[in-house]
Amino acid sequence: MINLNKVKLFIFVFFAVALYSFSSLEYKDNDSKADKSLEAFQTVLEVLRSPRCMNCHPSNDVPKVGDDRHAHLFGVVRGADDHAGPVQMCSTCHQDENNEYSLVPGAPHWGLAPKSMGWEGLTDAELGAVLLDTTMNGNRSPEDLVKHMSEDALVLWAWEPGGERSTPPVPLNEFKAALRTWLDNGAKVPE
Amino acid sequence: MKISFKINGDQKTIDVDPNMPLLWVVRDELNLKATKYGCGKGMCGACSLHVDGKLHRSCSYPVKFAEGKAITTLEGLSKNENDLHPVQQAWIDENVPQCGYCQPGFMMAAAKLLQEIPNPTTEDIKQNISNICRCGTQPRIIKAIKRAAELNNAKTS
Ligand code: FES
Ligand code: FES
Numbered sequence: 001m002i003n004l005n006k007v008k009l010f011i012f013v014f015f016a017v018a019l020y021s022f023s024s025l026e027y028k029d030n031d032s033k034a035d036k037s038l039e040a041f042q043t044v045l046e047v048l049r050s051p052r053c054m055n056c057h058p059s060n061d062v063p064k065v066g067d068d069r070h071a072h073l074f075g076v077v078r079g080a081d082d083h084a085g086p087v088q089m090c091s092t093c094h095q096d097e098n099n100e101y102s103l104v105p106g107a108p109h110w111g112l113a114p115k116s117m118g119w120e121g122l123t124d125a126e127l128g129a130v131l132l133d134t135t136m137n138g139n140r141s142p143e144d145l146v147k148h149m150s151e152d153a154l155v156l157w158a159w160e161p162g163g164e165r166s167t168p169p170v171p172l173n174e175f176k177a178a179l180r181t182w183l184d185n186g187a188k189v190p191e
Numbered sequence: 192m193k194i195s196f197k198i199n200g201d202q203k204t205i206d207v208d209p210n211m212p213l214l215w216v217v218r219d220e221l222n223l224k225a226t227k228y229g230c231g232k233g234m235c236g237a238c239s240l241h242v243d244g245k246l247h248r249s250c251s252y253p254v255k256f257a258e259g260k261a262i263t264t265l266e267g268l269s270k271n272e273n274d275l276h277p278v279q280q281a282w283i284d285e286n287v288p289q290c291g292y293c294q295p296g297f298m299m300a301a302a303k304l305l306q307e308i309p310n311p312t313t314e315d316i317k318q319n320i321s322n323i324c325r326c327g328t329q330p331r332i333i334k335a336i337k338r339a340a341e342l343n344n345a346k347t348s
Binding site: 075085088094096104 | 231232233246248251300303304307318320
């Protein structure tokens with residue numbers, strides 16, 4: 001005789017175990033995605049913290065120059081729209097490309113990032129939070145951020161700055177791959 | 192490469208290396224000698240002129256970017272000597288130049304300054320004009336810019 005209660009119990013235990021294993025697998029999967037995203041974000045941070053990026057992302061109103069990140073000469077300051085001025089604008093000297101005669105560097109829309117995107121002195125978590133905060137990042141979704149960081153001509157100039165200028169510590173293709181991994185795995189930032 | 196622009200109201204087409212600094216074009220191709228070569232590195236301001244109303248250091252401005260635009264040099268700041276720009280008149284009134292080499296650049300920067308800040312303080316002037324004068328005429332330049340502001344106000348009131 002089949003004991004109906006035993007069968008019921010067996011079925012219950014079977015499904016409970018299956019459900020538990022399945023959900024813990026899912027958790028594990030989520031954990032490893034988050035880890036991947038966070039790991040990729042560290043690569044992204046290495047780039048963001050390089051002088052090539054940081055010099056135009058100051059937390060104050062003074063653009064920085066060079067690997068020693070000294071203040072821009074001539075008392076240049078941010079100005080009303082992040083392009084200095086109102087008399088001497090960034091474009092007074094900087095054009096859309098490096099100038100081989102004057103040796104003045106240039107790229108499209110040369111200027112500072114908005115003050116809300118000043119990164120100087122921020123911890124990893126603070127920088128991550130600022131990056132994702134749409135009220136501070138120019139209303140950019142994580143996808144928009146990746147697009148900006150991998151396609152904007154002024155950002156890309158960092159890898160071809162000309163002269164003796166250093167480039168970011170991560171090659172462009174690796175940086176782009178890290179951005180993709182960061183995004184595809186949930187755009188996680190440290191807490 | 193052929194490049195066309197207006198300079199001091201005249202339409203011109205030139206045929207030069209598109210990366211040639213606008214300063215060289217202005218001085219050597221168009222024979223307008225007010226704009227000066229100082230450092231050639233965007234640092235001194237002697238080569239300052241206006242392109243589409245914006246202040247530019249022409250030693251650091253490839254002429255190709257001037258295509259279709261309107262350039263003004265010191266020669267074009269006023270129509271003639273009987274109707275000087277307030278900056279030109281003030282420069283005469285205050286006897287500003289010493290050797291004179293830096294002055295055209297300062298005057299073009301001053302003209303732009305007055306458009307943006309019609310009544311500039313000394314601090315405004317110092318903050319917004321970073322040109323260099325090796326003869327040390329800066330105190331007279333500051334006086335002249337304030338004088339130009341007065342002339343400008345009198346003209347427009
Ligand atoms: S000659 Fe152009 S800034 Fe000195
Ligand atoms: S008047 Fe001589 S450099 Fe200014």
